[in-house]
Amino acid sequence: MLNRGYIQFLALILLLGSLALLPLFLSQYSLHLMILVMVFVVISTSWNILVWTHQISLGHAAFFGIGAYTAAVVYNAWQLPPYFDMLLGGVLSSVGAVIIGVICLRMAPWALAIATLAFAEALKILVIMLPGLTEGAEGVALPPLYGGGESAKVYAYYLVSGIAFLTVLTAFLLKRSRLYFAFTAVHDDQDAASMLGINPTKYKVMAFTISAFFVGIVGSFYAHYISYIDPHAAFNIHISVEAQIMPLMGGLYTVAGPVVGAFILTLLGEYLRITVKTGYLIIYGIILVLLIFYLPKGLVGLMENWTRKEGRALSSEKLR
């Protein structure tokens, strides 16, 4: 009997194994691209965890920014090891998520969508207006991660791949846990869920907190890796947009989808940015609209349709 989850997991291990060997073959520039891919794997996978509860965030840049500024402020104050900043960045992002979540998640999905968008913008203004703490609009410099140079990029690549692996593993394990049923029950029928003793708000906030945690970590990593951060880069709406499109392209609700989406769209985005320059985001908009209309289940959903013939009875029974 084929266990789909098991196959997915094996494929992931294989994929990560080959990714581990990549630095041997890649140029510095390509390695940099792969680091960006990994950053977005974390962001899109995290965003997708929230989607299981049928809530969407339009401001995941807020958590990325919290992480990045935690790194900048804490490192420049105490020079602790960057790993500490990253963990702290994740924790502070989660705290932000709990606050926004408790306020908004009792309400209709639009409340969270709008509040997260506003939250990211509000944090940007706060960072700009408090130059004593954050150096304001000018941004903060950080020493390069692992002392800079060629080998530093390889180390950075392994570090961010590790973070990405942990994120995807968390999503994978969550999806197989009882918690996932609570998450989806909350979105399938909120009233029924609460009658069965599942407190919808609690699980939504939980999903949101987990989601924010990893984005905060990777935000801190990014600040250390680029060794400079400013409010417009840290709270860039572009990050929030990518966070939505990548899972949608790969396949919402799945574990593999956001990863696939992050690979394709980061590389496509970089290619477009170099070749088209002005207004290349229009392609993203077109992709987004086409996906909603023609491929709401994403590429993974498309593949599932192709492979459905074998084991239809099995999957319909098991995946319900």
Added chain:
Amino acid sequence: MDWAIFAQVIANGILTGGLYSLIAVGLTLIFGVMRVINFMHGETLMIGSYLTYFLFTLYGIDPFLSLPLAIFVLFSLGVGIQRFFINPVIDAPHFNQILLTFGLVLIIQNLALILFTGNYVSMTTSYSAVSLKLGPIRLGLARLLGFVIAIALTVMLSLILKKTEWGKAVRAVTQDREAAMLMGVNVDRVNNLAFGVGSAMGGAAGMVTSMIMYIFPLVGMLFILKAFAIVVLGGFGSIAGAVVGSLILGLTESLVTNYLPNGSGWAEGVSFLILIVILIIRPKGLFYVE
């Protein structure tokens, strides 16, 4: 405290509030009728602004003459977008609609970036520098006329909603979609017109902003966040709430700008603060009636 300055600050706040209401009323109308969070609303403002700007700089057409045209163009665009993009997913989860309008934002914004470049532009009419003196306060003529337009259009919309057949249908659908449907209201048509009228209001707001500030392809984003704050403040779907919410935001911003150190920077954050506070203390808005 200098009362003359205070009066000026209040007057500025009210004028800004008028402009906000023009944007927020359209947004709240669309939400009330269709329950769609329309992120594209800011882009109707952007298109209206550029339309007015190009008619003026290329053909010398006065902004006030291009107002009807802006309204007509954005109405048609709104009807088209509702018909071909929003309507097919009207029964899909909220979620898909939000992402869809977000995708449309990206398309329209970047199309504008390609066509008009990212440069800031502004226009100078013969009355741009004229201001009226009312006792201790000075009011820019363009801003004052913009305010008058905003109020006139909002009053007109309220009258349409109260008196006409379509307006009654709109209010029926806003209150209870299914009941309205059972009573024989053509909900598709109501949706379609509501989206068109809402977008036209956005276009009119664009005409007003083009007279008093810089125009650039991302100008819609600047206003849409404030408009959302207003709509949440006033209660989703409530026209009166949107107007009052706009005045509250305009006044608060004006007060913060003038009376806080570094006020103009902080003023940009007022709308978000209001949004969060309202979501905590009164999530259905100030004017929500069960």
